[in-house]
Amino acid sequence: MSQLSPATVARLPRYLRLLEENADTETVSSEFLARATRVTAANVRRDLAALGFQGTRGVGYSTAALAARIRRELGLDRRRKVGIIGAGNLGTALAGYTFLQKRGFEVAAIYDSDPRRIGTDTAGMRVRDVESMPEDVAAGVFDMAILAVPASAAQSVAEALVAAGIRSMLNFAPVRIEVPDHVAVRQVDLSHELQVLSYYG
Known part of the structure; x- marks a missing residue:
């Protein structure tokens, strides 16, 4: 590379x-x-x-x-496995977004911390306990992460992912997360983008 x-x-x-x-x-x-x-x-x-x-x-x-x-x-000459953290409305929508598959990204797992969601089915997958993330990363279940969690949980989730060995994250939480220099984070703040567009509309 x-x-x-x-x-x-x-x-x-x-x-x-x-x-x-x-x-x-x-x-x-x-x-x-x-x-x-x-x-x-x-x-x-x-x-x-x-x-x-x-x-x-x-x-x-x-x-x-x-x-x-x-x-x-x-790195798109091979399938990339993605883990989605957060099985709420946004996480569920992203898990079912078929265009990711077409671009070479396989949504391999979805996680949540809410006992009411853990074990339920969404987008054809069983929602896993967020506590199982480190073990799953070590087993090669996923190597990239999408954060679809509340702002209050984003930093701790990011830290857990970094500790597990994840080096690439897409963050949808409306807060900037701090990670080591060797970890790449792309921020998608929908409310921020809409506020910018509001100026023009």
Whole structure:
């Protein structure tokens, strides 16, 4: 895996989606990728050079080869197993979100701390006790986590996941969590995004 800047990593999924949408095209240019992803062609060329991927002058980049290289860099050349923490409305909705499967992510387990939810079925899975997370991580049940818990529980859940060995989390709780530098967290605050949109609407 290359040492890429966070900005480059954030752009790679956009490039990949565009390449997949144009899979019947043999080659694509940096200008085409730039227009569709709203960055400059120079940005695109720098990003792809950082991957060690070179195009052909006057021809462009092989669509299939570039898509395969980006998948490998993002770790999408294998199925990724995801654990969802929180079996409330949001967690249940995410567990049933079929597009995750199409993008190579398998929701392998869903957890909760509420005794009324533990043992019930949701999205075709049995809700597990959150206390079993460390054992499940050690057994390879999942290697990425989605936090769909209340703000008050997010930090303690994150700490338990880090202690168990999880290094990648998507946090839907409306609070910023503190993790060690080697752990990657992406924050999705729906209320924040709606407040921003409210300014325009």
